[in-house]
């Protein structure tokens with residue numbers, strides 16, 4: 001496993017993160033356990049911000065909280081000066097609960113409910129990223145009823161194919177997200193928004209996909225956005241105050257993944273924006289981005305306890321852990337690849353290749369297919385790295401397995417930020433079935 005962030009192997013031969021022995025963490029908090037390297041999260045947040053500061057442009061870095069949404073994480077992002085991107089009433093509620101001011105929150109989503117929109121308007125949210133005509137109409141009606149002006153960005157579909165898994169591309173024309181540029185939907189939405197006194201059209205938004213390792217897709221998307229901005233300047237005399245180019249910056253999960261430093265994406269996005277605004281003689285807008293995975297992805301490590309093993313001679317050696325697709329759906333959903341190591345015998349040399357299975361009743365519940373490890377025994381602690389994004393946030397209770405606890409580690413100290421779910425938690429919403437009295441059958 002690639003050691004990164006504050007990871008080290010300590011004198012006891014144990015994996016250490018944030019100066020804390022992960023074997024001790026497993027003993028104290030039990031497994032499965034998510035461990036977050038807070039220093040690495042801070043480093044990433046600062047890297048995005050510093051890159052903008054260096055370019056001396058107005059900006060917002062909004063943490064895309066779908067990647068990992070808990071009260072503690074919202075507090076961490078907010079205290080670092082990031083805005084927050086939410087995609088549901090639940091994420092919005094959690095951010096507010098964490099003390100994040102609504103004015104720094106951006107609300108995304110392709111099917112926001114009326115209740116979610118009302119909640120956002122009640123809270124005077126920083127901006128709503130409007131996804132479609134139905135939503136635009138609903139916001140217009142709500143804003144008029146309340147005599148409120150709503151700050152919005154319109155989400156555009158730039159028709160750019162990002163080089164990533166097809167389930168996590170979002171910028172192509174045939175997508176459920178956003179107003180399509182090619183067919184003129186976006187132009188129509190701009191016109192409607194500009195005419196409505198209750199809509200404050202801050203600007204436009206585009207997001208091309210996730211886990212992207214190059215800048216070409218962003219360059220293309222920016223080009224498309226500006227082709228249209230040129231027309232909207234002519235037709236509507238409109239210039240945006242804000243351009244949001246989304247998130248999607250890739251991280252290293254396994255060998256062969258080649259992420260760029262945050263500054264490379266930011267510099268390219270800023271340079272391209274400056275180039276186009278200069279050409280069009282437009283005022284430089286504020287640039288917003290929305291990184292999720294690149295802030296928390298490789299800062300998260302999951303600790304599991306190894307249980308049963310099954311050797312099929314000349315075929316495969318399975319080992320099973322006490323978690324699986326309940327706490328990490330990504331291998332089953334995207335064939336995502338991960339690396340791992342024995343946290344309690346970190347210096348032992350690999351002796352064989354193992355396939356790491358989860359404990360769900362599902363053949364596809366495999367976390368890693370080919371992992372070189374020393375000869376493992378029951379109760380060894382397996383660490384799987386880079387599980388910080390879309391792990392806990394997509395966790396589920398399949399097979400009624402409780403979701404893990406989460407600790408933040410930093411400077412030699414561990415802090416529990418999410419408690420482990422209990423069996424009682426699993427049944428707390430269940431209600432008993434009321435058996436109806438059935439009349440006896442008569443001939």
Ligand SMILES: Cc1ncc(COP(=O)(O)O)c(C=O)c1O
Pocket residue numbers: 064067085108170207209210211246247248249290291292293294389
């Ligand atoms: C609109 C939007 N913004 C931001 C993100 C965050 O993406 P990532 O976690 O890849 O940075 C996503 C997810 O793809 C998204 O859909």
Ligand SMILES: N[C@@H](CCCC[NH3+])C(=O)O
Pocket residue numbers: 066168170210211330389390
């Ligand atoms: N959940 C996805 C990414 C979706 C990004 C949000 N639009 C993943 O784990 O990679």
